[in-house]
Amino acid sequence: MTFEYPTVWFLLLLLALPWLIWRLWAARGRGAAKFSSVEIAGSLHKTLPVRLRWLTPAMRIAAIGLLILAWAGPMEGLEKTRLFSEGIAIEMLIDRSGSMRAMDFSIDGKRLDRLSAVKAVAEKFIEGDGKTLPGRGGDMIGLIAFARYADNISPATLGHEYLVSKLKQLKVVETRQEDGTAIGDAIGLAVERLRTLKIRGDSATEGKKHSLKSKVMILLTDGRNNAGDLDPVKAAELARAMGVKIYTIGVGSAGPAPYPVVDPFTGQTMLRRVRIDIDEKTLERIAKITGGRYFRATDTDSLRNIYATIDKLEKTKIQDRRFAEYRHWAVKSVQIGPITAPPLLLMAMVLLLGEGVLANTWLRRIP
Incomplete structure (x- = not known):
């Protein structure tokens, strides 16, 4: 595999930015309400949406990573x-x-x-x-x-x-x-x-x-x-x-x-x-x-x-x-062993769409 624009790889550093923001500002950004006692809340069982609250940020970060990877232009050369x-x-x-x-x-x-x-x-x-x-x-x-x-x-x-x-x-x-x-x-x-x-x-x-x-x-x-x-x-x-x-x-x-x-x-x-x-x-x-x-x-x-x-x-x-025909992974399916993966841009769009739907429905957070 080669890259048409290998200099774009420095943009992968952007993937660290959401994690830093989450670590530094997560506590400050949460909504709060005063209660006389939280003993009852502590004994409650965590629901599945609560346990999966990390999913939507992860989907967004994965989508950003795939878009950056697609921008770098990965391609597979078939030499003939x-x-x-x-x-x-x-x-x-x-x-x-x-x-x-x-x-x-x-x-x-x-x-x-x-x-x-x-x-x-x-x-x-x-x-x-x-x-x-x-x-x-x-x-x-x-x-x-x-x-x-x-x-x-x-x-x-x-x-x-x-x-x-x-x-x-x-x-x-x-x-x-x-x-x-x-x-x-x-x-x-x-x-x-x-x-x-x-x-x-x-x-x-x-x-x-x-x-x-x-x-x-x-x-x-x-x-x-x-x-x-x-x-x-x-x-x-x-x-x-x-x-x-x-x-x-x-x-x-x-x-x-x-x-x-x-x-x-x-x-x-x-x-x-x-x-x-x-x-x-x-x-x-x-x-x-x-x-x-x-x-x-x-x-x-x-x-x-x-x-x-x-x-x-x-x-x-x-x-x-000798010449080579290139298959661009951003817009073409990728054969990885026995598995055929969809194009990178398609996976990124699916992740962003799925993140938007989940964030506004099942995994919606109330401030």
Whole structure:
């Protein structure tokens, strides 16, 4: 408990004044009548009003004390903390063309295709792994997957549960009609999504206030642009005009990569070395135009390190501010343990009213 006007406490000295007056002048202020003898009066039993004649002065003094206490402004502060997050809007652009089926990545000794490794590392980038990747809890992240066409898989959001679930569902395209690498269209779609972005979240973000510090893309591919209508460099220039930075990642081992193919004679799937070209010059140019960086991931560890580097380059600023809401005891009820006491001013008014009624009725004194 604190006091809004602590200097008022000296007025509590006034409480001693009625007591001093009563002690010094009580005998002089009493009315008297002469009797020949008071023996009979001494033997009379004292009535209840006589025994409670101290009650009305006590009620008045208590009321004065409560008024002085209310004047001092006692209040109870309820401290609260609100998080203000200056986050980043991130669009993750992931290639799911047929070449992402190449089996040149591994996790824990188990050979995986490129897309599976990318999904595993990207999930840790979003949620954190407790080691090099702390997670992007304060950022709005969206997901776009592309092959021949660019598809908006998840809108940018602060609630990452849905995003991660859609990321896990990504699959490499299965038909020639779907296959291709539309890098320019994917960038164009991401620019449009970031341009129209509005902050949205879920119940987990209550008590937090968010603003966007910057907008970035993380473009990951293992090929070259061979589909779509928009040229990747023109798309990068559009992103720069919108203030969007693009980090590009070329994924895939150097040289021919093991690629699963079906033997036409036996029908069995076997790995065959296939050369898959990555257009690194275009990826470098996209990054340079927008102020980003180009990275090359040749295995799972290097891919994890790349995401860790991007995580350090694009930091989210989170600041907590503390404030207090005060409950003024003078006009608000007070919780004292299991008891809820009424406001101080109300108690003072009740005491003064009760003192006035009793002094003029049941406890009335005749001079």
